[in-house]
Amino acid sequence: MLKLHKRLELVKKLIHEDYPNATFLHIGPVGSGKTTFLMHLLYERLKEGFKCVYVCVKNSPKTFMWRMKKRNMDVEPYVKNGRLIIVDYLSPKAGIPPDSSEVGSKIVRLNNPTPTELSIMSNKLRGSDIEFIYVDSLSDIFMDFGFAETRKLLDIVIPRIRETCIGAFVLDKGVLDEMTENYIRSRFDGIVEYKVEESPFGIERYIRMFRFTLAKIDTRWHKLIIEPYGIRIE
Template identity: 25%
Template structure:
């Protein structure tokens, strides 16, 4: 099938859909990666809000930050998020207390993924975000086992027809994890200093079934959130 004939769903980010042939292929799992503070969670909430606006149900699974604090930050870009949460169009699921409590045995990678799958299936979720999936890596000592369990989880989510973002912290840009290989797409967020100014950029490293280039593209954070431009972030402003 020609890629232009595949049904697409919007990322909710202005300018991003145009870089990936009109949007994401639904029912697939994507990795959003990059260093801390690069905009990964904001990108993910654009995705959830876009679904909510079209009657889809979203699930945000937080493994570190309190989801209420994250929502307050996102509301600066789009206050409608409070209404979607109130009407259960976007569900907040805080797994942090379960993951980090010291009084009980640390849950395994597979048990955390099972909880997420179970809730996604029960609530008939359309769009899922796990933030950050790398928070539960410590519970797996065997890389081969982690790969197998993650592969089963991704297959289960895709079998449910859910489109998902796995958010991963990446401080070593030369280190690739199982998520990079098992997911259908990898979007990397960047920021760095260039000629005494801060540069923000986005890069489509991988997107199965989609024509795209791998060049960095300019990103700005506006009053309405992230905007992507189909041009190099190194181009000087006129």
């Protein structure tokens, strides 16, 4: 469940993505809450009846669904009814055999997990009534294929997403050198930043909308509190 301070209307817009078709880059250090935030964002979209795509790059679909269920967000019914399309990038690369279960049979498994095939897959999805696409994460694609191939992917996929829906991509801070990271940032309409700070009470996480080219925004940092079954932004 997503909980907000009642005064944070701009953060509410960020969370509910009340914007025109656009692409967002979620960037921050490992452990800053990027994936957890997007998991909750995805679940909110599904509950509202939207059709979504989740591209599993960092985790297998089985691990992704287990993590969702652990946070009290069971997505299996949405996979079964076609509201959630899971694209499996990791399993073929890792040599994990196909899942023959009812849910496993619904998963779109890439035969050859490369940026080129991801691009082809995105083209096939253009005719669908998809509202949101989430990719977690770009970091692994960069490490597997390097800047040139990943750049080609973004140059093709980002315009396609803008034509039809909203896209969110995750990138770990520090994976790329500063010049490359700045270039990647420039490709997206919006940049959502995360940071982690030490405090006397332990680790504290923060989130902000750093830039959005399509609307005036609040760029202040807000505390991101991750709870067992939800998140809060204050």
